[in-house]
Amino acid sequence: MAAPVIRIDSADDPRVAAFRDIRERDLTGRQGRFVAEGTVVLRMLAAHHGGRQGFRAESILLLENRVAGVEDILAAFPDDVPVHVVSQAVMDGIAGFHMHRGVLALGQRIPPRDLAAEIEALPERALAVVAAGISNHDNMGSIFRNAAAFGVSLVVLDETACDPLYRKALRVSVGSVLSVPYARGGSTAECLERLQERGFAVWGLSPAGSAEISKVEISARMALVLGTEGEGLPEAILGRFRTARIAQNPGLDSLNVATASGIALYQIATRGGFIDG
Template identity: 45%
Template sequence: MTLAPDLAARLVDIDDAADPRIADYLDIRERDLVARSGFIAEGTVVLDHLLRSERFRPTSLFLLKSRVAGIADRLALVPHDVPIFAAERAVMDTVAGFAIHRGVLAHAVDRNARQRAGESAKDGGETAELAEFLARSRRAGAPLVVAIGLANHDNVGALFRNAAAFGASGLLLDGASCHPLYRKAIRVSVGTALTLPFHHGADVQAIWKALERSGHRPIALSPRGTVDLAELKPGEGLALLLGSEGRGLPESLLAQTETARIAMAPGIDSLNVATSAAIVLSRLYSAA
């Protein structure tokens, strides 16, 4: 396939795995990156989300040469100051440290990383950031998903995917939860981690207080919950609290929160956490 001349002119050929221009892609499996220093987006679906994300922007793309022609339409949407590197498979796999089947990688950063870092350094910066996130969620009216101690990358990714599918206003993750920008979490989220608003890193007590202040109605999902799902109504600022599958939510949190449970067959007392969220959010979405 012949490339359009302007696309062909933009491609930067990489034929040496040690080329410093693609250092951001070195050993990406081992070196999971987080928001401030940048992160890796993988595959065309995730790239699509990255290109329309308000919060994140690509700093470069790194493509398998054989994939370029097939995604030319997408590449036309990549801002002109973003370099597009292209290599043969052997070079790409050597750089990444494993076989990149999809052949489409991007390195990206948070547009506001410097500003955010500055805010956090100031006294109360983090609290203000959390309050602002929650105020936006409350205005959006849709349910907010809150993850406590969710360390599994797959679960966090799936939670994003399901929250986005049912129009949640965002995802609030405590500091004990996996960061949504881990490569695997982004991939399992099908890119929604880059477009659904999220906040990561606050502790449980700070989250609880901030939810009270922002006028959310916290509902903790628990096998021992008391509220029937059918009683939950959308549009009232519901904040759905989810714990990890093994440990569940902290007892101290359950003691001070309304709790809801999903009716299940006798003898069964748990579902995957992202599946549980999907069931609740789907009901709220259909009832809206």
């Protein structure tokens, strides 16, 4: 049951203060609090509000001409989540720039998930992805989108990976950051050791990998490790774990990490039966 819609006529109204200067807030990196943009992400927030991962919607802000189009989504939020409606001028005043997106929500994720506990909770057959130092929010969002498509049970972030709840990562993920469980560990090596201890076969993806991705040995528990686009995975990691490559024409820049993750996950998921239905 959704809350009644609250009309806001001033950008200075304290009820929408949390939405002010969204773009600058992004830069401050507030772990755990996030901005959900657009209908697709709002729908995912409604679906996962109050769920196991601890996401909660705090407040919703809509451009007046967008209300009718999202009524079914609003109905899925409990009535303690306020819904504010504004004109374009007030929206622009709140955002601090011309905001062409008319569907926004603020959310929180409390508490952060503990990596060891998340690994412990995984089923016997599970596919995990490790985002090792992924610093580009588009790439992070794409990795989550692919993880959702290919039955990934857990995304592991090392200590240097960027925040998947950042506005752009969340949008690029089409909201999958809210549906695919994830947790942050320490260094890449520590994350991988923890997975390996729990029976995961760890495979680093690298243009210099030794096995072709279509031929890697499938285990009941598989972990695919993705490095940054420029640097790739560090030698110390490539030397300690098994590695896979994606065949491609020689002499080119390697594939985009989003595309590479899609190809590798498709291979592992279809060969290992990690996709539902």
